[in-house]
Amino acid sequence: MNVYLFEFRRQWRSFLAGTLTQAIVAAVFLGGMYPMYHDSQKDVEKVLAGFPPRFAAAFGITKDMFSFGGFFAFIYVYLAIVAAIFGALWGLKVFGREKLDRCMDFLISKPASRMGLFWQKALVVLTGIVVMNGVFLGVALWVRTSVGATSPGVGQFVLMALAVGGVQLIFAALGALIAVLAPRLHSVTGLGVGLGILGFVLSALPPMTNESNFKAISPFSYFNVSQMQTQGTYETGYLVTAGALCVVALAVACVAYVRSDVKA
């Protein structure tokens, strides 16, 4: 428990920063811009009326697109990048702290199993993720009520919003893996933000190229938010991929953490 409390004390400011950032992003995008988006429905429909009906269907333009959920699917990438950056940062920082401060011997010489240390650290990161996404979910649902959106229903919208937490879990696990495997760590901010930006850039490939194979390398795309909105399901294969990636990254990190030699 000591390690959990210590790590939490060192991390809570960063948890707060992440939570506030995400709450602001959600409030600005969902609360500030959704009404404008919704109002543009008439103009877009006017333009569409001039085309053959098949056209709208071919380009995936539906009435649903103008719902709150449709807008959420558009701005999901902004929420995902914030989540990814903070997730990666926390994983890197918490699991790399002793390497960064060069005090590995101090921690490892305590009468606690390394496995126990690893999971206490993991629990701290998980705490941050749960808090950040809990607050984000609260803000998103509050905005949903206050703009009077009815579609999608609460349950379905929560499932859509959970994609953001899923992305964060993946990046936190990757961050932890890198922190444990790296022989030396000097600075984690650049690494964490780099991972997040990489995820953002890769997420542009599948929609731009219509090539679904690219989804495999784009963690943001593992959660198909627009399919969740229109059909109420995520793509099972990618959901399994996301889960497997988390589990494998954590398992490898755990084994490496427990077995590796410690450099004083």
Next chain:
Amino acid sequence: MNIFRREMRADLKAFIIWAIVVAFFLGAGLTKFTGVKNGGAEITDVINAYPPLVRAVMGMGSGNMATFTGFYMVMEFYIGIILAFYAAQLGRSAVSREMVGHTYEFLFVRPRSRSWVLSMKLLAGAVYLVVMCMLNFLLSAAVAQSLDLGRDYTSLYVRSSAWCAVVGFVFFAVGAAVAGLVRKPESGAKWANVAVLVGYVATVGYDAFSDHEAAANIIRVFSPLRYTTPSQLLAGEWSVGYTVVACAVIAGSLAIAFRRFTTQDLSEQG
């Protein structure tokens, strides 16, 4: 020259990683461009029916994705974001590498002035930046060659790589200045990344308010990615005024970096 060589070696790993990302992104993205799709004009009409703010947020502010040039501009926008981040990283690590690695004594016992040391460090970073922009040009040209577009867009690739260089050097200098201004390297990293983020948000803001000229021009100062806009690049124009702004930002930032680097106490904290 030794310092220069040592800096080149220290920056090599990050360069290789980001070069692979750029190469993959351009290679994978551009080869998948399938030509002008049916309904290209109609989809543009539909997109234009949205308010500009919504278009900017949805990432549709940069042009018509159905044409090759519009598609290329969107690709280049992402390359610009990568370069902004990479350049800020290069700039700040040039200034704060010794502090991060606890290697002050190693470097400053050498018979070189601090401004010489920083010049060599920044030169190494600048070389990598230029190579990255050239890579962008070469890859664009090579991949487009294989696409059989029926037209030569070489001048667009040149302009757009020059745009990458402007974006890169602005953030390179800002990263160096930020690293000089803060005491702890870790907070230097934080603020350099915040600067990139501000640049990105300002870019979306500029796209959103581009029809309000006064507001847009103020936002544009904070948005190096829009010093020359995609529509200007496509039209073969170059924004001279904002290139002057870019030069001013670079000169000012470098002045701060040099001043701080040459006068700082050598402490071992962080």
